Amino acid sequence: MNVLKAVSTPVPKRLRDLIREIRSSRTAADERAVVNKECATIRDSFRDQDNTYRCRNVAKLLYIHMLGYPAHFGQLECMKLIASSRFTDKRIGYLGAMLLLDERQDVHLLITNSLKNDLSHQTQYIQSLALCTLGAICSTEMSRDLAGEVEKMIKSSNAYIKKKAILCAFGIIRKVPDLMEMYIPATRSLLNEKNHGVLLTAVCLITEMSEKSPDTLHHFRKLVPQLVRILKNLIMAGYSPEHDVSGVSDPFLQVKILRLLRILGHNDAEASETMNDILAQVATNTDTSKNVGHAILYEIVLTIMGIQSEAGLRVLAVNILGRFLLNNDKNIRYVALNTLLRVVSADYNAVQRHRTTIVDCLKDPDISIRRRAIELSFALINHNNVRGMMKELLLFLETCDPEFKSDCCSNIVTAAAKYSPNKRWHIDTVLKVLTTAGNYIKGDVVTIAIQLVSETSSLHAYSVQQLFRALRSDITQQPLAQVAAWCIGEYGELINSNNVEDEEPLHVTEDEVISLLERVLANNNSAVVTKEYVITALMKLSSRFSSSSMRLKQIITLYGSSTNVELQQRSVEYSNLFSKFDHLRPALLEHMPLIEAHPHSIESGFNEKQDDLNLLSDSFSRNIARTSVPTPSLPSENGGIFEYLTNGIQPATHIDTIKTGGGAVDLLDLLGDIGSDIPPIHNTVLPPVNDLLDSFMQPVAHPNNIVNGTSTLPVVTAFNKEGLLIEFFCQRANNDATKTVINMKATNSSLFPMVDFVFQAAVPKSFQLNLQSPSGNKLLPNNSGNVTQVIQLSNPQKQPIRMRLRINYTQNGKAVNEMGEVSTFPPELWQ
């Protein structure tokens, strides 16, 4: 009967034939066909409960599995093979179990019983198969079920079984740390063994235990002398062919021991002391002609750095790494850089000595090595070497792979800020980054660059000229264009200034400057953010370049029909400033106050941007609150301010404005809206002031200028002497006769600048006076700039206003003190 059946079903293909057939398939489809056919046959055979060819079929299935085809239907067959008494069956069965099962599958629980039986089998090779499988697919349940058996086997006198059991215990502890207790007694004596397999696995187990529990670590500290002795024997004993690897005695064991010593000596002076000598010996005696010697030295460096070792030993360790850096083998160089990076904080000076070698690694053909070298280079920059290092890093930035560029830029800028020897160098470095790395620069660099230029008032002329030159030669780099646009807008009047040391003066006409910005604005490849910067810059230039304002107006008006809401809004707002509010324009477009220090962070843009907006809105509302503290009817005054703002904006954004109610809330909403208009894809941090908020920033600083804009009261000329003209724009606050707000505006029509300008005012006792801080202390010649200051006056008795003035300034190095009195205030203010 059986014979007949066997004849009727063909003999399954041999594994070798199947492999051959699969390999000869010409296409993936062919291969799939062969595999599917074979799988079908194998399934049939499994279904028929065929015992003879089960082993062969499972082996074939394992091959098919490796090719990526599903083979889970073989799992139960593996169990059957394991349960077989034949060694071949068991061998393939366990192999299949290791490949097809893992602890996530419930089937593997079925295997536990077979394992338990085989662990106590009298044939050591069957025990070994069970141990090996346990080591590979040891789950939590299996660990608990078989931990006892494994513990017994650790005590076996057979080294072959012992070492495997020790590694199973290692696996069990990794999986279920609370089973550790069970193994500690058996582990103690393991280091007395001679067999290297047992020693090696024992060290592994002790390492794992010490890492898992501080108590055990403490317990095993007393093994240090024994470990030292084993290590000593290893390096002192002569050549032993069995464990030798290119002239190094059992590197596998040496490395494991060194690692365990590191864990035992960590934060323990006594243990560290015990191992100092042997570490020095191994470090000096290891043959380094081959990789294997380096593997040991590498481990020993980590150990020396990880324990409380002597200073001399630490220097030795860093020098070993220094030698690694000069090695021809790229793997060794990589490891050295990686390790130096880990130890640089602890042994800064020792690492510093290898700086030149490290910097040379920036030119390594291997990208992984370059990546490590760049990290390490940044870690090594300090006040003394910043110039040299930066030169190298900027060179690197020029040629490095695109993936490095943006981080590299941010790091260079951060390091430059931290260690710059002087402002000029700092600005030069940041400019170089902007011109070198192009569009890879992240938004944070733009913010930092603008802030840097802004806060370095002595170099405004230099910065703006350099940026102009850079932009002229390349308008396609967005971050550069943004910084340049901001600076040209802000300091446009300095573009032809001659007092820039050792630089050729730049001779450009206003038209050239405007044309350049216009080109950036018109360029299709310019980002919207860049265009926003440019349009604001052009607006600012309208007050810097008085003769070109018609042309500027034309350019700006053009964008009133831009499809981009942001640009359109700006354009419309700015155009309004040319017509309806032309008298306000110079005041609004004054120089920005110094940007307050911004943390030079490299956090991603969007959150920061939000923060900035909030920050700004906060300070804004505070500002309003302060100016109007004495005013009982606060909302209506603010309403005035907001009416202006919203009026200006309305045509562009069609935001429904709320004319009454909490004015501050309106504006915050407005800012919020604009903030969220910025598409998040621009990975650009918007600094608080340089961008779309510009137009609001001026009203923020001088809210009452705007109030004044709607006033019909005559302008009071408070002082006019030697070119210095001081005018008062007065306004009743909230239509309250007891409150007056005066905007002081000072201009200089003489040929020379006035510096250290200070304006002071005094009133009779029946008044109260509150002077806010001025917009600046410098008056540029030829009416090309001004200083404004807000004066708040409380006049409870509604008396005619009189005021005494004191004015101090320095012109051409000569201090000037002036006094004056004003009594020509319009009576409407208090009547």
Next chain:
Amino acid sequence: MMQFMLLFSRQGKLRLQKWFVAYQDRTKKKITRELITLVLARKPKMCSFLEWKDLKIVYKRYASLYFCCAIENDDNELLTLEIIHRYVELLDKYFGSVCELDIIFNFEKAYFMLDEFLLGGEVQETSKKNVLKAIAAQDLLQEESEEPKSFLEDFGFMVGSSGT
């Protein structure tokens, strides 16, 4: 501790996979695909290490085969190269100048060898001789267990235990 070892050809065909930590089959396939692509894309002048997730990948090419190991952060990558080399030496001794075809047609033997050298992701035996001795003894045991079966088996005749 080594987390897994993969052997694959220059054409990206997997030849051997040994996992010492539990992953789902789907994850294993994904990792394998990802690493094969990563390693094959590396140029010869690049170093043998790469950082991948929280693991270190150490690979080395022997003729047409790549040996690729994933080790943990504390492990020694230079020593891992020695482990790979030792494994290659063992295969070489066993097959007699091993080539990719040996490993394809005798993949189970390559696994048996690995299981005598590593266990649970750690080296269990540093003596080449001991590993080869254990393999030879098991091969002998296998031959003995197969002996009762005659050549007839290959022709489909059931001889032995089940033939009643």
